[in-house]
Amino acid sequence: MATQKALTLLDTTVGKKAALAVSGVILFGFVIGHMLGNLQVMLGAEAYNAYASGIKSKPLLLWGVRTVLVAALLVHTVIVLELYGKTIAARPVAYKVKKHIATSYAAMMMKYTGPVLLVYIIFHIAHFTYPGVSFGDYDPIAGDVYANFVNAFRIPWVVAVYVIANLMLGMHLYHGAFSMLQSVGLSHPRYNNRVKNIARGLAFLVTAGNVLLPLTVFLGLAK
Numbered sequence: 001m002a003t004q005k006a007l008t009l010l011d012t013t014v015g016k017k018a019a020l021a022v023s024g025v026i027l028f029g030f031v032i033g034h035m036l037g038n039l040q041v042m043l044g045a046e047a048y049n050a051y052a053s054g055i056k057s058k059p060l061l062l063w064g065v066r067t068v069l070v071a072a073l074l075v076h077t078v079i080v081l082e083l084y085g086k087t088i089a090a091r092p093v094a095y096k097v098k099k100h101i102a103t104s105y106a107a108m109m110m111k112y113t114g115p116v117l118l119v120y121i122i123f124h125i126a127h128f129t130y131p132g133v134s135f136g137d138y139d140p141i142a143g144d145v146y147a148n149f150v151n152a153f154r155i156p157w158v159v160a161v162y163v164i165a166n167l168m169l170g171m172h173l174y175h176g177a178f179s180m181l182q183s184v185g186l187s188h189p190r191y192n193n194r195v196k197n198i199a200r201g202l203a204f205l206v207t208a209g210n211v212l213l214p215l216t217v218f219l220g221l222a223k
């Protein structure tokens with residue numbers, strides 16, 4: 001009975017938007033934690049490697065988090081595709097004149113930033129986690145996450161890829177965080193500005209941290 005109810009809810013646009021919001025909150029939470037954890041690279045090799053091995057020493061927690069993240073990413077992607085498919089089906093002929101009145105640049109860019117982020121996530125995991133690629137420039141050292149980090153961000157094009165992808169992520173979060181709150185019914189004319197500012201602030205902090213990270217080596221903050 002409960003499953004039946006859940007399925008019925010997920011069949012509705014409201015249910016889908018709620019699932020999109022919940023999966024988005026999970027992913028946003030991870031990105032904030034991941035950014036804070038990575039900033040420890042500026043504390044030096046010992047601290048950063050201890051942080052990384054600390055995570056790996058708790059396999060149950062590690063695999064639990066990985067499972068939740070993969071599930072959230074799948075739900076987020078599948079639902080976006082479904083909702084996007086519905087929008088296209090409802091308007092098979094494109095608008096002749098497009099006016100972006102209520103929507104912002106970040107909102108309009110969601111259909112580009114989303115797919116770019118998917119590609120970035122695959123690239124990023126292949127780069128640092130598995131199998132660990134070095135683009136022929138250095139030898140990745142298993143267990144020495146600090147050395148891999150510093151060697152990777154000595155390569156200018158790798159830095160550029162990370163900076164661009166994380167600016168895209170910032171744009172995605174900027175719009176996503178606000179529309180997420182609206183989808184779950186937390187939108188109110190009285191609080192909209194405050195909510196918008198919090199969402200904007202969080203997206204800005206995550207972006208600033210994530211853009212700083214690949215630049216730390218060039219800036220001499222990690223060596």
Ligand code: HEM
Nearest residue numbers: 031034038052066128129145149162166169210211213214
């Ligand atoms: C400039 C920004 C970022 C840097 C420097 C960075 C760095 C790293 C490093 C060094 C690892 C490997 C950790 C280890 O082996 O212990 C890692 C893993 C990972 N990163 Fe990032 N990251 C960044 C942004 C992101 C973003 C934006 C996402 C997601 C949208 C992300 C998702 C992941 C995931 C899923 C893993 C694998 C964790 C696991 O082992 O299960 N990262 N990152």
